[in-house]
Amino acid sequence: MAKHLFSQFPEDEQREVAAVCSRLGFVPDDFEITDEGFQPDDGDPAQRQVSVRRPATDAQCAYDASEGPGWIGEFESDLECGLFGKSSGRAPA
Template structure:
């Protein structure tokens, strides 16, 4: 069974880091749908966060370390993955 979270249910630090990353690259956080989830039957793989740009691409990030998924999201912004 999967446990899902919306953006506002993610840790406050992750929300703030995501919003700052968006601003640095000229995006508004509202341009993205963020979903966090933990696969309870596969705890070895931990927590994931999926970022989907409305009308565009989506990417899932492994989120075991604090802030790891935001750093990977920022790399994708740098590479113009979400353009």
């Protein structure tokens, strides 16, 4: 199992997350974002799970990222519905 910090994610994912956060009044630093990848023993394709936690609210969620950056849309929906609380108000105008 390999665990990565958000700063180690692919640059395109980092940019997309930053854009989503900015649109909704957040910044990526509001969150602890990590991933873990693993190869199942049965020969299935590698799997990746992204975990997002907002320390200010202690809200957290895990997203299946095995198919790439599609998890970011789910994260955006969770931000919009308030799962992680209100925005920090720190995003650029």
